Amino acid sequence: MTRPLDIVILGLTLSSSWGNGHATTFRALIRGLHEEGHRVLFLERDRPWYASERDLPQPDFCEFELYDDMEAMLSRHGGRLRTADAVIVGSYVPEGVQLIDRLSQMTLRHLCFYDIDTPVTLAALDEGHEEYIAARQVPLFDIYFSFSGGEVLDHLELVRRARRAEALYCSVDAGAYPSDPEAAKRWDLGYLGTYSDDRQPTLDALLLEPARQRPDLRFVVAGPQYPDHIDWPSNVERIEHLPPADHAAFYNAQRFTLNVTRAAMRRMGWSPSVRLFEAAACATPIISDPWRGISDLLPPDQAIIIAHGTDDVLRTLDLSEPRRRAIGSAGRTRVLAGHTGRARARELAQALWPGPEAVAATGT
Known part of the structure; x- marks a missing residue:
């Protein structure tokens, strides 16, 4: 363990989980x-839209x-x-560009960025949009912590000129997500996520269409901002x-639960x-759209099911109960072994303060 650290985080929100994934990510990490x-x-x-929806x-x-x-702050x-x-x-901190500029002018021990939206950020910068970080600011940070890993880190360092890019995946507060294998199953397949245009076609193919074809099964979609024009099947x-x-x-x-990834x-x-x-922490088997790197986290067909279309989902929904439980259990084992908030906190602390040699070098 590193020595106790004093960290200041300026983030989008910790107090409200309404319409965002930042709050739960920060809560698990900071806990x-x-x-x-x-x-x-x-x-x-x-911000007023969070003030009326503060759950912490x-x-x-x-x-x-x-x-x-x-x-004033x-x-x-x-x-x-x-x-x-x-x-x-x-990421997404209001007045982020101005805030980063002001902080970079101060004498700070480490100035870092935690991008919980890395692909979205990079796509916006490619289009010249600089809502919460400017392209010129990427090299200002001692460490650019990224929601995304793999080749994304190479892109940040080689193309965006980040001094140092480190993966800091989201995580789960294991104590808040227990597995309850004996719980009554109200739905055969569900999805939790805020509406987005680029996710909706996948949600339609992997949940709404299976629901249309299997009126005998029960489905659920939880999350805000879905437009009124969506034709929700009755089940x-x-x-x-x-x-x-x-x-x-x-x-x-x-x-089963569905994971849908933004474009x-x-x-x-x-x-x-x-x-x-x-979801994995709860031992609920996950059906996910495919993307590079997913097998590094959860082995397909062992700890997660990859669905390329409606037929894959329909086949999965007919898996035997022992097979369903085995997939959920394998996913839970993988997540609890390396993707809890405490595990992620250790990764962050290690990146900030690598070990005794760093203490000796600074004389602290």
Whole structure:
């Protein structure tokens, strides 16, 4: 274990899981850091759409503060930012470009970026869109932590000129996602995710069409922002928003669950979503669209099922109960062995403070 670290994170949100995957990702990571003995201050820009949907207004595993003015926040926390072992800016932070510029002008021990949307970020930069990070800012960071691994890291260093790119996948808070194999199965196949245009064709092929062809089975889609024009089959239940506290029960109530990857993430590969780890932790067998790198995390046909189309899903839904349980159990074993919040916290701490030689070199 590294020495206890003091980390400041400026992220999109920790307090609200509404319509985003950032909150649950940060919660698992920071809880893991807390369990490892590290100190974290999380600074979140107050936004009205999250203010009305806060399901964790006062986290007990870190210091937490909302702010409504960037300059006032930097002034108030200037001392802490300068003495912290690392200051980490997350993707999609409001006024992110201005914030990164201001932090880069301060004397910080480590300035890092945690991109929970790496393929989306890179696609936006390719198109000249710089909503929360500018292309010129990528080389400013001591470490660019990426939601995506594999070849994406090479691209960040060789093309985007990142000084150092490290994979920091999403993770799961294992204690919040127990397996309940005896739970009643309310649905044969379910999906949890906010609507996006690029995911919808895959959702249609891998869930809605199977539902149309198997009216005897039960399906569910949970998540906000789905447009009114979608033609939901009568055997597909809709849940508008599902707070994290209900995720484990949701997964445990499914025979199978679906993972759907955004187009930019499929193209780049090595981009597992937080929902993938949550479902696997519950030992719910996962059916996923294919993307490069998925076999590095969960072996196909052993710990996950890869579906290229509707027929693959229909065949999977007819698997025997022992086979279904074996796939779910293998997925859970893999995730608990290396993809918990505490495991990810150790990876982050090791990247920031590699070992005794670093302490000796600094004299601290």
